[in-house]
Amino acid sequence: MQLDAHLKxxxxxxxxxxxGAISGADPIFVETAGLKNYVSGELVAVTP
Amino acid sequence: MRLILTxxxxxxxxxxxxxxxxxxxxxxxxxxxxxxxxxxxxxxxAACFPxxxxxxxxxxxxxxAAVPVSGGVFSVVLDxxxxxxxxxDRWLEVAVKPAGVAAFTTLAPRQRVTPVPYALxxxxxxxxxxxxxxxxxxxxxxVGQLLRYNGTAWEPYTPxxxxxxxxxxxxxxxxxxPGQIGRMALIPDIEQYDLGGNFDEATGVFTAPVAxxxxxxxxxxxxxxxxxxxxxxxxxxxxRGEDALASG
Numbered sequence: 072m073q074l075d076a077h078l079k080x081x082x083x084x085x086x087x088x089x090x091g092a093i094s095g096a097d098p099i100f101v102e103t104a105g106l107k108n109y110v111s112g113e114l115v116a117v118t119p
Numbered sequence: 120m121r122l123i124l125t126x127x128x129x130x131x132x133x134x135x136x137x138x139x140x141x142x143x144x145x146x147x148x149x150x151x152x153x154x155x156x157x158x159x160x161x162x163x164x165a166a167c168f169p170x171x172x173x174x175x176x177x178x179x180x181x182x183x184a185a186v187p188v189s190g191g192v193f194s195v196v197l198d199x200x201x202x203x204x205x206x207x208d209r210w211l212e213v214a215v216k217p218a219g220v221a222a223f224t225t226l227a228p229r230q231r232v233t234p235v236p237y238a239l240x241x242x243x244x245x246x247x248x249x250x251x252x253x254x255x256x257x258x259x260x261x262v263g264q265l266l267r268y269n270g271t272a273w274e275p276y277t278p279x280x281x282x283x284x285x286x287x288x289x290x291x292x293x294x295x296x297p298g299q300i301g302r303m304a305l306i307p308d309i310e311q312y313d314l315g316g317n318f319d320e321a322t323g324v325f326t327a328p329v330a331x332x333x334x335x336x337x338x339x340x341x342x343x344x345x346x347x348x349x350x351x352x353x354x355x356x357x358x359r360g361e362d363a364l365a366s367g
Binding site: 072073074075076079080082084085087088089091 | 293296299302303304305322323324325326327328329330331332333334335336337338339340348349350351352353
């Protein structure tokens with residue numbers, strides 16, 4: 072899974088990376104989604 | 120003795136940094152006694168005005184005693200203060216008297232202060248009052264700062280340093296999002312760097328320090344392949360992980 076997003080944010084605005092099921096039906100799904108080995112996140116660039 | 124100021128020969132304004140050389144300038148002119156160039160000494164007074172006649176005097180009157188005059192030519196150093204010549208019209212009123220005579224004779228008309236042709240566009244400037252016609256703020260600029268127009272003046276501006284990178288090796292922490300079923304905040308447990316300190320590794324929340332366009336990248340490996348999705352979401356509802364996980 073990959074996420075690449077450009078967001079226009081105001082100063083003080085807060086965001087977080089989330090993971091979930093495509094259908095979004097089962098809360099257990101996320102905890103048992105089998106995430107393994109490697110998860111990374113980064114802010115690549117900002118253009119104020 | 121009848122003194123006539125006949126020719127304004129030279130008018131030099133010090134155009135270098137005021138902080139380095141002050142606001143003095145050299146004034147040179149020509150005096151005649153009748154029709155003959157004057158030789159001898161005179162006492163001299165000079166005052167600066169914004170108009171050819173009348174007007175409110177600018178700065179203090181400069182008085183110089185025993186100024187030598189040779190062949191009609193004399194030279195004095197004057198100073199009306201650093202703010203006397205902002206670019207507006209200025210006129211110089213000169214009065215002279217022979218040494219030992221009580222009363223000064225004011226010479227007429229006042230002499231208009233005109234620029235030296237190539238001082239209209241200086242090749243170098245030590246200080247500027249405006250940039251593109253807009254005023255400059257007086258505050259000092261530090262290393263690494265830029266100039267930014269704030270709507271009123273150019274001001275020093277520190278560009279934001281914003282960057283972070285995180286990772287999790289193994290199963291990452293997840294925090295439930297109240298009101299959202301089947302979706303949880305993903306909290307990496309390794310903060311590789313966080314320039315600007317805008318990423319909270321305890322909650323996974325990034326707070327934008329300035330308004331702008333932000334580009335984020337995230338990736339995760341799941342045994343379920345593409346059945347899971349990563350999203351960037353606003354986090355006004357995010358609560359601390361342990362409590363949320365306990366209740367979720």
